[in-house]
Amino acid sequence: QKEVEQDPGPLSVPEGAIVSLNCTYSNSAFQYFMWYRQYSRKGPELLMYTYSSGNKEDGRFTAQVDKSSKYISLFIRDSQPSDSATYLCAMSVEKTQGGSEKLVFGKGTKLTVNP
Amino acid sequence: DAGITQSPRHKVTETGTPVTLRCHQTENHRYMYWYRQDPGHGLRLIHYSYGVKDTDKGEVSDGYSVSRSKTEDFLLTLESATSSQTSVYFCAIARGNEQYFGPGTRLTVT
Numbered sequence: 001q002k003e004v005e006q007d008p009g010p011l012s013v014p015e016g017a018i019v020s021l022n023c024t025y026s027n028s029a030f031q032y033f034m035w036y037r038q039y040s041r042k043g044p045e046l047l048m049y050t051y052s053s054g055n056k057e058d059g060r061f062t063a064q065v066d067k068s069s070k071y072i073s074l075f076i077r078d079s080q081p082s083d084s085a086t087y088l089c090a091m092s093v094e095k096t097q098g099g100s101e102k103l104v105f106g107k108g109t110k111l112t113v114n115p
Numbered sequence: 116d117a118g119i120t121q122s123p124r125h126k127v128t129e130t131g132t133p134v135t136l137r138c139h140q141t142e143n144h145r146y147m148y149w150y151r152q153d154p155g156h157g158l159r160l161i162h163y164s165y166g167v168k169d170t171d172k173g174e175v176s177d178g179y180s181v182s183r184s185k186t187e188d189f190l191l192t193l194e195s196a197t198s199s200q201t202s203v204y205f206c207a208i209a210r211g212n213e214q215y216f217g218p219g220t221r222l223t224v225t
Contacts, residue, residue: 032212034213034214036216041219041221042218042219043205043216043217043218043219044158044205044216045216046213046214046215049212049213051212088157088158090158090214092212100145100146100163100165100209101209101212101214102160102163102173103158103160103214105157105158105159106157107155107156107157108157
């Protein structure tokens with residue numbers, strides 16, 4: 001079993017729809033949870049960062065962590081064509097030598113928002 | 116924008132040749148990382164650095180070496196490139212617990 005599972009999609013929705021993106025994980029020690037957005041041929045861009053359980057909202061984006069179910073979600077409200085991208089979840093627990101976080105990534109879900 | 120640049124942005128090289136990719140940052144961050152991204156595998160950590168001359172291996176380090184002689188530069192070297200190293204390579208820095216990525220280098224080994 002992979003540490004982080006993410007449905008690759010592709011996911012296609014009409015403009016204005018609510019989008020739900022999800023990841024499941026197996027390591028109950030994960031504490032930090034992130035969502036990255038990656039446009040085609042660009043580097044990943046940090047979208048949301050959450051520590052432990054609960055919700056975090058930023059504009060049209062809401063990140064949700066359910067540690068009891070080992071499940072994280074990203075909701076996009078009023079989706080726009082400019083939201084079309086690949087969304088990567090990432091999580092960490094382990095400190096590398098020297099104190100930095102070591103991230104484990106999902107494989108990404110490709111989202112297309114149609115006008 | 117985390118002030119990260121990568122060079123070259125694109126490179127085509129032949130099997131068996133050495134290749135060096137450069138990551139440059141302008142914000143004096145301590146932690147720097149090299150990842151590769153491949154279809155079906157996602158982002159995987161190759162090597163990382165936690166200070167000048169301080170580096171360690173990641174998940175997929177075989178065939179790669181790194182060096183960091185000054186804070187702002189982190190070099191990734193493929194000593195003898197193989198076709199399996201065709202990939203997109205991303206550099207990242209850590210700002211607190213958050214990692215920020217550069218624009219990537221697209222490497223093709225023929």
